[in-house]
Amino acid sequence: MQTEAELTKPAIRTIFERERCRASALFAHWEHPFTALSFNRARRSYGHAHADGRIVLSNTFVGTSATTDLEDTIRHELAHLIAGIRFKHGPRWQQVAASLGARPRASGRSESSELHEKMSDAPFTLIAVMRDGEERAMRRVFRRARRYVDYRYGKRGQRYHIGGDFIERFEYLDHRE
Ligand SMILES: [Zn+2]
Structure with a gap:
Protein backbone atom coordinates (compact mmCIF):
# COMPACT_ATOMS: atom_id res chain seq x y z
CA MET A 1 0.00 0.00 0.00
CA GLN A 2 1.46 3.30 -1.10
CA THR A 3 0.14 6.68 -0.03
CA GLU A 4 -0.26 9.14 -2.85
CA ALA A 5 -0.13 12.90 -2.62
CA GLU A 6 -3.28 14.09 -0.90
CA LEU A 7 -5.26 17.04 -2.20
CA THR A 8 -5.43 20.04 0.09
CA LYS A 9 -7.69 23.06 -0.42
CA PRO A 10 -4.77 25.24 -1.62
CA ALA A 11 -3.77 22.47 -4.06
CA ILE A 12 -7.36 22.26 -5.32
CA ARG A 13 -7.46 26.04 -5.78
CA THR A 14 -4.20 25.90 -7.74
CA ILE A 15 -5.55 23.18 -10.04
CA PHE A 16 -8.79 25.13 -10.44
CA GLU A 17 -6.91 28.29 -11.35
CA ARG A 18 -4.86 26.43 -13.94
CA GLU A 19 -8.00 24.97 -15.52
CA ARG A 20 -9.79 28.33 -15.47
CA CYS A 21 -6.87 30.01 -17.27
CA ARG A 22 -6.85 27.27 -19.88
CA ALA A 23 -10.59 27.71 -20.40
CA SER A 24 -10.25 31.50 -20.63
CA ALA A 25 -7.60 31.13 -23.32
CA LEU A 26 -9.92 28.87 -25.33
CA PHE A 27 -13.19 30.76 -24.83
CA ALA A 28 -13.39 34.56 -24.86
CA HIS A 29 -17.14 34.68 -24.24
CA TRP A 30 -18.58 33.14 -21.11
CA GLU A 31 -22.35 33.02 -20.75
CA HIS A 32 -21.77 33.39 -16.99
CA PRO A 33 -18.42 35.08 -16.30
CA PHE A 34 -16.61 33.32 -13.45
CA THR A 35 -16.86 35.07 -10.09
CA ALA A 36 -15.71 32.80 -7.26
CA LEU A 37 -14.76 29.30 -6.17
CA SER A 38 -16.10 27.89 -2.93
CA PHE A 39 -16.54 24.54 -1.24
CA ASN A 40 -19.51 22.75 0.27
CA ARG A 41 -20.09 19.50 2.08
CA ALA A 42 -22.09 17.81 -0.70
CA ARG A 43 -21.80 14.05 -0.61
CA ARG A 44 -23.88 13.31 -3.70
CA SER A 45 -22.46 15.81 -6.17
CA TYR A 46 -18.86 16.73 -6.89
CA GLY A 47 -19.49 20.21 -8.17
CA HIS A 48 -22.04 22.82 -9.12
CA ALA A 49 -22.02 25.86 -11.42
CA HIS A 50 -24.29 28.82 -10.65
CA ALA A 51 -25.72 31.48 -12.97
CA ASP A 52 -23.96 34.20 -10.93
CA GLY A 53 -20.62 32.71 -12.01
CA ARG A 54 -19.83 30.80 -8.84
CA ILE A 55 -18.46 27.29 -8.92
CA VAL A 56 -18.87 25.17 -5.80
CA LEU A 57 -16.80 22.04 -5.33
CA SER A 58 -17.46 19.31 -2.80
CA ASN A 59 -14.84 19.29 -0.05
CA THR A 60 -14.97 15.51 -0.44
CA PHE A 61 -11.94 15.98 -2.68
CA VAL A 62 -9.87 17.23 0.26
CA GLY A 63 -7.65 14.48 1.59
CA THR A 64 -8.10 12.21 -1.43
CA SER A 65 -5.70 11.67 -4.32
CA ALA A 66 -8.51 11.88 -6.89
CA THR A 67 -6.80 14.53 -9.03
CA THR A 68 -8.18 13.18 -12.30
CA ASP A 69 -11.74 13.33 -11.00
CA LEU A 70 -11.15 16.80 -9.63
CA GLU A 71 -9.84 18.10 -12.97
CA ASP A 72 -12.76 16.47 -14.71
CA THR A 73 -15.28 18.04 -12.34
CA ILE A 74 -13.69 21.47 -12.75
CA ARG A 75 -13.80 21.22 -16.56
CA HIS A 76 -17.39 20.00 -16.38
CA GLU A 77 -18.47 23.00 -14.28
CA ALA A 102 -13.78 16.81 -19.79
CA ARG A 103 -15.07 13.29 -20.04
CA PRO A 104 -18.73 13.48 -21.09
CA ARG A 105 -21.17 13.46 -18.15
CA ALA A 106 -18.35 12.82 -15.75
CA SER A 107 -19.91 14.52 -12.75
CA GLY A 108 -21.62 12.11 -10.45
CA ARG A 109 -19.44 9.29 -11.67
CA SER A 110 -15.93 8.54 -10.65
CA GLU A 111 -13.07 6.25 -11.49
CA SER A 112 -11.66 6.76 -8.02
CA SER A 113 -12.98 4.16 -5.56
CA GLU A 114 -11.47 6.28 -2.79
CA LEU A 115 -13.59 9.25 -3.81
CA HIS A 116 -16.62 7.10 -4.44
CA GLU A 117 -16.45 5.72 -0.94
CA LYS A 118 -15.96 9.12 0.58
CA MET A 119 -18.94 10.49 -1.32
CA SER A 120 -21.11 7.80 0.16
CA ASP A 121 -21.87 7.27 3.78
CA ALA A 122 -19.50 4.36 4.04
CA PRO A 123 -19.89 2.73 7.46
CA PHE A 124 -16.25 1.91 8.22
CA THR A 125 -12.92 3.68 8.40
CA LEU A 126 -9.87 1.54 7.69
CA ILE A 127 -7.18 2.30 10.24
CA ALA A 128 -3.56 1.29 9.91
CA VAL A 129 -1.88 0.54 13.23
CA MET A 130 1.80 1.24 12.72
CA ARG A 131 4.60 -0.78 14.34
CA ASP A 132 5.11 1.94 16.95
CA GLY A 133 1.41 1.88 17.84
CA GLU A 134 0.45 5.02 16.00
CA GLU A 135 -2.97 4.78 14.35
CA ARG A 136 -3.52 6.31 10.95
CA ALA A 137 -6.97 6.62 9.36
CA MET A 138 -6.71 5.41 5.78
CA ARG A 139 -10.14 5.82 4.17
CA ARG A 140 -13.89 5.26 4.44
CA VAL A 141 -14.99 1.88 3.14
CA PHE A 142 -18.19 -0.12 2.80
CA ARG A 143 -17.01 -3.43 4.15
CA ARG A 144 -14.22 -5.13 6.03
CA ALA A 145 -11.72 -6.79 3.71
CA ARG A 146 -10.23 -10.14 4.71
CA ARG A 147 -6.79 -9.20 3.46
CA TYR A 148 -6.68 -6.35 5.98
CA VAL A 149 -8.48 -8.16 8.82
CA ASP A 150 -6.10 -11.14 8.59
CA TYR A 151 -2.96 -9.12 8.03
CA ARG A 152 -0.20 -9.08 10.67
CA TYR A 153 3.26 -7.67 10.19
CA GLY A 154 4.95 -10.87 11.39
CA LYS A 155 2.92 -13.20 9.21
CA ARG A 156 4.25 -14.55 5.97
CA GLY A 157 3.14 -12.77 2.84
CA GLN A 158 2.81 -9.16 1.74
CA ARG A 159 3.89 -6.46 4.15
CA TYR A 160 1.97 -3.21 3.89
CA HIS A 161 3.68 0.09 4.48
CA ILE A 162 3.01 3.80 4.32
CA GLY A 163 5.95 5.68 2.86
CA GLY A 164 8.33 2.97 4.10
CA ASP A 165 6.85 2.72 7.63
CA PHE A 166 5.52 -0.79 8.07
CA ILE A 167 1.99 -1.43 9.27
CA GLU A 168 1.59 -3.82 12.22
CA ARG A 169 -2.11 -4.57 11.64
CA PHE A 170 -5.33 -3.00 10.47
CA GLU A 171 -8.48 -2.14 12.38
CA TYR A 172 -11.89 -0.95 11.29
CA LEU A 173 -13.75 1.85 12.98
CA ASP A 174 -17.47 1.14 12.71
CA HIS A 175 -19.41 4.41 12.41
CA ARG A 176 -22.75 2.67 12.98
CA GLU A 177 -21.84 1.85 16.58
ZN1 LIG B 1 -23.39 19.24 -15.22
Missing part, protein backbone atom coordinates in the same frame (compact mmCIF):
# COMPACT_ATOMS: atom_id res chain seq x y z
CA LEU A 78 -16.43 25.53 -16.26
CA ALA A 79 -18.17 24.23 -19.40
CA HIS A 80 -21.53 25.07 -17.77
CA LEU A 81 -20.40 28.67 -17.16
CA ILE A 82 -19.12 29.01 -20.72
CA ALA A 83 -22.00 27.27 -22.53
CA GLY A 84 -24.83 28.58 -20.39
CA ILE A 85 -26.41 26.70 -17.53
CA ARG A 86 -29.84 26.63 -19.20
CA PHE A 87 -28.47 24.39 -21.95
CA LYS A 88 -27.73 21.72 -19.35
CA HIS A 89 -25.71 18.83 -20.86
CA GLY A 90 -26.93 19.43 -24.42
CA PRO A 91 -24.83 19.70 -27.61
CA ARG A 92 -23.63 23.19 -26.74
CA TRP A 93 -22.27 22.09 -23.36
CA GLN A 94 -20.86 18.87 -24.84
CA GLN A 95 -18.89 20.83 -27.42
CA VAL A 96 -17.35 23.12 -24.80
CA ALA A 97 -16.71 20.26 -22.37
CA ALA A 98 -14.92 18.28 -25.09
CA SER A 99 -12.74 21.32 -25.91
CA LEU A 100 -11.77 21.56 -22.24
CA GLY A 101 -10.97 17.85 -22.12
Whole structure:
Protein backbone atom coordinates (compact mmCIF):
# COMPACT_ATOMS: atom_id res chain seq x y z
CA MET A 1 0.00 0.00 0.00
CA GLN A 2 1.46 3.30 -1.10
CA THR A 3 0.14 6.68 -0.03
CA GLU A 4 -0.26 9.14 -2.85
CA ALA A 5 -0.13 12.90 -2.62
CA GLU A 6 -3.28 14.09 -0.90
CA LEU A 7 -5.26 17.04 -2.20
CA THR A 8 -5.43 20.04 0.09
CA LYS A 9 -7.69 23.06 -0.42
CA PRO A 10 -4.77 25.24 -1.62
CA ALA A 11 -3.77 22.47 -4.06
CA ILE A 12 -7.36 22.26 -5.32
CA ARG A 13 -7.46 26.04 -5.78
CA THR A 14 -4.20 25.90 -7.74
CA ILE A 15 -5.55 23.18 -10.04
CA PHE A 16 -8.79 25.13 -10.44
CA GLU A 17 -6.91 28.29 -11.35
CA ARG A 18 -4.86 26.43 -13.94
CA GLU A 19 -8.00 24.97 -15.52
CA ARG A 20 -9.79 28.33 -15.47
CA CYS A 21 -6.87 30.01 -17.27
CA ARG A 22 -6.85 27.27 -19.88
CA ALA A 23 -10.59 27.71 -20.40
CA SER A 24 -10.25 31.50 -20.63
CA ALA A 25 -7.60 31.13 -23.32
CA LEU A 26 -9.92 28.87 -25.33
CA PHE A 27 -13.19 30.76 -24.83
CA ALA A 28 -13.39 34.56 -24.86
CA HIS A 29 -17.14 34.68 -24.24
CA TRP A 30 -18.58 33.14 -21.11
CA GLU A 31 -22.35 33.02 -20.75
CA HIS A 32 -21.77 33.39 -16.99
CA PRO A 33 -18.42 35.08 -16.30
CA PHE A 34 -16.61 33.32 -13.45
CA THR A 35 -16.86 35.07 -10.09
CA ALA A 36 -15.71 32.80 -7.26
CA LEU A 37 -14.76 29.30 -6.17
CA SER A 38 -16.10 27.89 -2.93
CA PHE A 39 -16.54 24.54 -1.24
CA ASN A 40 -19.51 22.75 0.27
CA ARG A 41 -20.09 19.50 2.08
CA ALA A 42 -22.09 17.81 -0.70
CA ARG A 43 -21.80 14.05 -0.61
CA ARG A 44 -23.88 13.31 -3.70
CA SER A 45 -22.46 15.81 -6.17
CA TYR A 46 -18.86 16.73 -6.89
CA GLY A 47 -19.49 20.21 -8.17
CA HIS A 48 -22.04 22.82 -9.12
CA ALA A 49 -22.02 25.86 -11.42
CA HIS A 50 -24.29 28.82 -10.65
CA ALA A 51 -25.72 31.48 -12.97
CA ASP A 52 -23.96 34.20 -10.93
CA GLY A 53 -20.62 32.71 -12.01
CA ARG A 54 -19.83 30.80 -8.84
CA ILE A 55 -18.46 27.29 -8.92
CA VAL A 56 -18.87 25.17 -5.80
CA LEU A 57 -16.80 22.04 -5.33
CA SER A 58 -17.46 19.31 -2.80
CA ASN A 59 -14.84 19.29 -0.05
CA THR A 60 -14.97 15.51 -0.44
CA PHE A 61 -11.94 15.98 -2.68
CA VAL A 62 -9.87 17.23 0.26
CA GLY A 63 -7.65 14.48 1.59
CA THR A 64 -8.10 12.21 -1.43
CA SER A 65 -5.70 11.67 -4.32
CA ALA A 66 -8.51 11.88 -6.89
CA THR A 67 -6.80 14.53 -9.03
CA THR A 68 -8.18 13.18 -12.30
CA ASP A 69 -11.74 13.33 -11.00
CA LEU A 70 -11.15 16.80 -9.63
CA GLU A 71 -9.84 18.10 -12.97
CA ASP A 72 -12.76 16.47 -14.71
CA THR A 73 -15.28 18.04 -12.34
CA ILE A 74 -13.69 21.47 -12.75
CA ARG A 75 -13.80 21.22 -16.56
CA HIS A 76 -17.39 20.00 -16.38
CA GLU A 77 -18.47 23.00 -14.28
CA LEU A 78 -16.43 25.53 -16.26
CA ALA A 79 -18.17 24.23 -19.40
CA HIS A 80 -21.53 25.07 -17.77
CA LEU A 81 -20.40 28.67 -17.16
CA ILE A 82 -19.12 29.01 -20.72
CA ALA A 83 -22.00 27.27 -22.53
CA GLY A 84 -24.83 28.58 -20.39
CA ILE A 85 -26.41 26.70 -17.53
CA ARG A 86 -29.84 26.63 -19.20
CA PHE A 87 -28.47 24.39 -21.95
CA LYS A 88 -27.73 21.72 -19.35
CA HIS A 89 -25.71 18.83 -20.86
CA GLY A 90 -26.93 19.43 -24.42
CA PRO A 91 -24.83 19.70 -27.61
CA ARG A 92 -23.63 23.19 -26.74
CA TRP A 93 -22.27 22.09 -23.36
CA GLN A 94 -20.86 18.87 -24.84
CA GLN A 95 -18.89 20.83 -27.42
CA VAL A 96 -17.35 23.12 -24.80
CA ALA A 97 -16.71 20.26 -22.37
CA ALA A 98 -14.92 18.28 -25.09
CA SER A 99 -12.74 21.32 -25.91
CA LEU A 100 -11.77 21.56 -22.24
CA GLY A 101 -10.97 17.85 -22.12
CA ALA A 102 -13.78 16.81 -19.79
CA ARG A 103 -15.07 13.29 -20.04
CA PRO A 104 -18.73 13.48 -21.09
CA ARG A 105 -21.17 13.46 -18.15
CA ALA A 106 -18.35 12.82 -15.75
CA SER A 107 -19.91 14.52 -12.75
CA GLY A 108 -21.62 12.11 -10.45
CA ARG A 109 -19.44 9.29 -11.67
CA SER A 110 -15.93 8.54 -10.65
CA GLU A 111 -13.07 6.25 -11.49
CA SER A 112 -11.66 6.76 -8.02
CA SER A 113 -12.98 4.16 -5.56
CA GLU A 114 -11.47 6.28 -2.79
CA LEU A 115 -13.59 9.25 -3.81
CA HIS A 116 -16.62 7.10 -4.44
CA GLU A 117 -16.45 5.72 -0.94
CA LYS A 118 -15.96 9.12 0.58
CA MET A 119 -18.94 10.49 -1.32
CA SER A 120 -21.11 7.80 0.16
CA ASP A 121 -21.87 7.27 3.78
CA ALA A 122 -19.50 4.36 4.04
CA PRO A 123 -19.89 2.73 7.46
CA PHE A 124 -16.25 1.91 8.22
CA THR A 125 -12.92 3.68 8.40
CA LEU A 126 -9.87 1.54 7.69
CA ILE A 127 -7.18 2.30 10.24
CA ALA A 128 -3.56 1.29 9.91
CA VAL A 129 -1.88 0.54 13.23
CA MET A 130 1.80 1.24 12.72
CA ARG A 131 4.60 -0.78 14.34
CA ASP A 132 5.11 1.94 16.95
CA GLY A 133 1.41 1.88 17.84
CA GLU A 134 0.45 5.02 16.00
CA GLU A 135 -2.97 4.78 14.35
CA ARG A 136 -3.52 6.31 10.95
CA ALA A 137 -6.97 6.62 9.36
CA MET A 138 -6.71 5.41 5.78
CA ARG A 139 -10.14 5.82 4.17
CA ARG A 140 -13.89 5.26 4.44
CA VAL A 141 -14.99 1.88 3.14
CA PHE A 142 -18.19 -0.12 2.80
CA ARG A 143 -17.01 -3.43 4.15
CA ARG A 144 -14.22 -5.13 6.03
CA ALA A 145 -11.72 -6.79 3.71
CA ARG A 146 -10.23 -10.14 4.71
CA ARG A 147 -6.79 -9.20 3.46
CA TYR A 148 -6.68 -6.35 5.98
CA VAL A 149 -8.48 -8.16 8.82
CA ASP A 150 -6.10 -11.14 8.59
CA TYR A 151 -2.96 -9.12 8.03
CA ARG A 152 -0.20 -9.08 10.67
CA TYR A 153 3.26 -7.67 10.19
CA GLY A 154 4.95 -10.87 11.39
CA LYS A 155 2.92 -13.20 9.21
CA ARG A 156 4.25 -14.55 5.97
CA GLY A 157 3.14 -12.77 2.84
CA GLN A 158 2.81 -9.16 1.74
CA ARG A 159 3.89 -6.46 4.15
CA TYR A 160 1.97 -3.21 3.89
CA HIS A 161 3.68 0.09 4.48
CA ILE A 162 3.01 3.80 4.32
CA GLY A 163 5.95 5.68 2.86
CA GLY A 164 8.33 2.97 4.10
CA ASP A 165 6.85 2.72 7.63
CA PHE A 166 5.52 -0.79 8.07
CA ILE A 167 1.99 -1.43 9.27
CA GLU A 168 1.59 -3.82 12.22
CA ARG A 169 -2.11 -4.57 11.64
CA PHE A 170 -5.33 -3.00 10.47
CA GLU A 171 -8.48 -2.14 12.38
CA TYR A 172 -11.89 -0.95 11.29
CA LEU A 173 -13.75 1.85 12.98
CA ASP A 174 -17.47 1.14 12.71
CA HIS A 175 -19.41 4.41 12.41
CA ARG A 176 -22.75 2.67 12.98
CA GLU A 177 -21.84 1.85 16.58
ZN1 LIG B 1 -23.39 19.24 -15.22
